[in-house]
Every structure is written in C-alpha cells, then in structure tokens.
Amino acid sequence: MTHRIVVLGGGYAGVIAARRLADRLADRLADRLPDRAKAAVTLVNASDRFVERVRLHQLAAGQNLRDIPLRDVLKGVRLVVARATAIDLETRAVRTDDGQEIPYDTLVYTLGSRGGTAGVPGVAEHAFRIADHDGARALRRRLADLRQGAVAVVGGGLTGIETVTELAESRPDLDVELITEGAAGDWLAPRARAHLRRVFDRLGVRVRENGEVAKVADGEVLLGDGQAVRYDAIAWAAGFEMSPLAAEAGLAVDADGRVLVDATLRSVSHPDVYAAGDAAALEDGATRLSCQAAIPMGFQAAENVAARLDGRAPRRFRLRYVGQCVSLGRRDALFQLTRTDDTPIRAVLAGRAVVPLKETVVRSTVMALSRPALTKAIGTNASRR
Numbered sequence: 001m002t003h004r005i006v007v008l009g010g011g012y013a014g015v016i017a018a019r020r021l022a023d024r025l026a027d028r029l030a031d032r033l034p035d036r037a038k039a040a041v042t043l044v045n046a047s048d049r050f051v052e053r054v055r056l057h058q059l060a061a062g063q064n065l066r067d068i069p070l071r072d073v074l075k076g077v078r079l080v081v082a083r084a085t086a087i088d089l090e091t092r093a094v095r096t097d098d099g100q101e102i103p104y105d106t107l108v109y110t111l112g113s114r115g116g117t118a119g120v121p122g123v124a125e126h127a128f129r130i131a132d133h134d135g136a137r138a139l140r141r142r143l144a145d146l147r148q149g150a151v152a153v154v155g156g157g158l159t160g161i162e163t164v165t166e167l168a169e170s171r172p173d174l175d176v177e178l179i180t181e182g183a184a185g186d187w188l189a190p191r192a193r194a195h196l197r198r199v200f201d202r203l204g205v206r207v208r209e210n211g212e213v214a215k216v217a218d219g220e221v222l223l224g225d226g227q228a229v230r231y232d233a234i235a236w237a238a239g240f241e242m243s244p245l246a247a248e249a250g251l252a253v254d255a256d257g258r259v260l261v262d263a264t265l266r267s268v269s270h271p272d273v274y275a276a277g278d279a280a281a282l283e284d285g286a287t288r289l290s291c292q293a294a295i296p297m298g299f300q301a302a303e304n305v306a307a308r309l310d311g312r313a314p315r316r317f318r319l320r321y322v323g324q325c326v327s328l329g330r331r332d333a334l335f336q337l338t339r340t341d342d343t344p345i346r347a348v349l350a351g352r353a354v355v356p357l358k359e360t361v362v363r364s365t366v367m368a369l370s371r372p373a374l375t376k377a378i379g380t381n382a383s384r385r
Contacts, residue, residue: 003039003309006094006104007077008084008245010045010070011053012291012365013277013298014110018043020302020372021108022076039309043074044094044102046083050369054291054362056136057163057327060128060235061170062143066366073370084111087249089270106272106305109246109259110298113278113289116241122216127236131159135236142233148173150230152221154213155237156180161196162327163237168203169329177206177231179221181238184209188324188344192336195350199328213238240289242279254281263316265301276301282317288342291365293319299372325358333358 007018021041050068059065070079082096087107094102115129123129128139143151151174153164160178168176178184178200184207185196200207212224216236221229242257252260252269259275260268262283267273277294280286287293296319304314320340327333333354337347349357 001038004103004105005039005041005108005305006102006106007041007043007108007110008087008094009110009112009277009279010043010047010050011110011112011277011294012369013112013279013294013301014043014045014108015050015070015073015369016295016298016372017108017110017276017302018074018077019369020299021305022074023372024302024306026076040078041076042078042080042102042104043070044080044082044084044096045070046081048079048081050366051133052362052366053131053133054365056130056133057159057166059133060130060136060139060143060163061166062140063170068366068369075370084245087245087251089249089251089273092272104272106274108301108305109251109267109273109275109279110277110294110301111243111245111279112294113240113242115236116239117236118213118239120213120216120238123236126216126218127154127234129236130163131237131240139233139235143167143171143174146174146232149232150175150177151233151235152177152179152229152231153235153237154179154221155239156182156184156186156209157237158324158326160237161185163235164205165199165203165328165332166330167235168205169331172204175206176204177208179208179211179213181212182210188334188336189346189348191346192334192344192348192350195334195348196328199332203329240278246275246279254286256281256286258286263318264304264314265297265317266304266314274301274305287319288321292321292324295365295368302372325354325361327355327358331355 007014082098085097086095092104115131117123129135153160164178185193214224215222246259247253247257258281261275261280265274276297278289300317307314321338321342323337325335334350335354
C-alpha cells in the first residue's frame, strides 16, 4: 500500500521538503525495499511558479525576476495547482478551492507567512504589502506611473530597509522616506547601523524614526502624534501574519497561528502532521521568519518523515544562525555576523565588496530547490539526542 504524503505550500520550506522526500523515495525504490516503504509525494500550491520572496523588493523597484516553474524543480513530485481552503484532520484530507479533496497519510504543513497589517486600519485598502508577490507587483505598476512624487516605506526591518534602498537607488526622481516605529536596524551592531546611516544619506533616504502609524488612508499616513503625511505611494513592510488554515483545522498553534511542533518538527497535537518554515513554531521558541530558517526546516522535516516510514529514529532539529545579509540597492550591502542564537556580534562586513556575497546567498537558495542536499551546507543541524 502506498503511503500518501501531501506537502501544503510551495515556498522555500515546502519545495525543499517535497523534493527531498521524492529523492528519498527514489532511493528506496532503487534499493528494492518492501511495499511498506513505498510512498508518493504531492505538493499543493496556489501557483505553478516559485516566488523568490527575498527578491520581492527588486520586483517592486522594476527589476525582472527569474521565472521558476515549480514543475522544473519538483522531480518525482505530483503538483496540484489549487488553493487549500480546509484541512480535515479526522478524515485526513486537504480541500481546495476547485473542489478537490486530496487524501493524505502524512501532511507537511508549510504554508508560510504573508504580509500583515500590524492591526493598522486602512493598510489592506490603501498600502502595497511588499512581502507578498501580488503587492510587490502592484507597487511596481504604481511606481511606473509616477515621474515624480513621494513614496513611504513603512517598517524598519529587513524588508523595509531593502525596499527603501532599492527604490531610492533605482528611482532618484522620487522622494523616498522610511517610517519605522523604533530605530531603523536597531537589532544590528553599531558598526552596521553606522553603515546603514551612510547609505541612507548617500541615497537621499529620509528616515522618520519612532513614527508610529495609527492609520493609512488614500495617499496619506496618519501618525500616532496626529500628524498626517501625504504620499503618492505607500509600501507596507511592517509585520507578517499566518494563514488561519492550521488554527481553523484544530491543530495546536501559538498566539501567531504557527503550528506548534516538537524537536522533530512533528505537530504536538496530531502526529501525522509536520510543519516547517514560517508556519512552524518549535516548543522552545519560534525561529526567525526567513528562508535561512525555512530551508533547513523543510529539509529536516522531510528527513524525519522518511525516517519514521523506515522505522528509524528521527533527528532533533536545531538551527545555528551565522548572520544576516542585507542588500542596500544593487551596489551596496552589509553582512551582520551573529551568534548561533541569531544575536549580533561586533563583526560586520559592509560595502560594495559584500554585494557578490549577498547575491551568492540568494542564488544558493534557488539552487537548493532542485538539489536539497545543498541545504546541509546552508545550515541544517540535526542530532539524535
């Protein structure tokens, strides 16, 4: 009897998990293992294209990204292009918006995250959420219509910083401002923050720090102090949110809607469900929302599903961070080295020489989609303890 594995979501974690599982199953067939080891992998995703989320700021700025059809990287995986609308944990089936009901024996939940509103009224109606593909494309179209004007980027995290520098460099005809609730890049080491300031000054980026946004209207940002500032476009990069699907199904989730998993990435409430990437929260603390975490988590979830099918002991997942690489336009970047727990250290690489490093890191994530074994080099750490 064939064991049916369904991977839900075609982002970094989902594609890596599906492809690694398919490779593992191909190895079993080559070894002529008994019927109990046979399995089939299905990936369910709303699009037939892979989205490089780490490049969406480039898309918004008018650059063309590579077209990556999922079928080109999902060797040995059945692809279902449909949006999941429900999970029935009792009958073990995924329901989709086109009326399909896809049964599973093991579910790997990797629906990831999407751009959030941070609870601010008017964001969904009047701002472009650039952490999502559709939002980035919509902002691109809006900027193409502008020959001059003011653009606000709200959010002082990595997405906001990469977006505001990309826009300022590619569109010097626009007045670009970064609005952040705290200090821009306040998690970085002092040397990295100093470099960031120099880049902002060089590109002409205005920075409005400690600028709490109370409301977004049509072409206007209302700040917490009552000040209303007019803009021709508002790019939103403040906060993320999870799909409600896991919570609606009855899976144990944390306060943000991320699936609670044990050290082997298995759901704490439903042992036939695994979760990885942004959508998963380890019992001892959630990982940072990033492909740096999603890729090794997807890889290890696949390894542990395969191990249990073979009757082997699964391995505990542990992510050891190395650093954060930040693009600052096409001609500048910085690399903040960190401890393994993701806290910054004094060591920082910055400037034009870091640009090739950043590009190599980004390209390696796409290479790993069709060569999941590369994930070990990117940062998977597991133990049997």
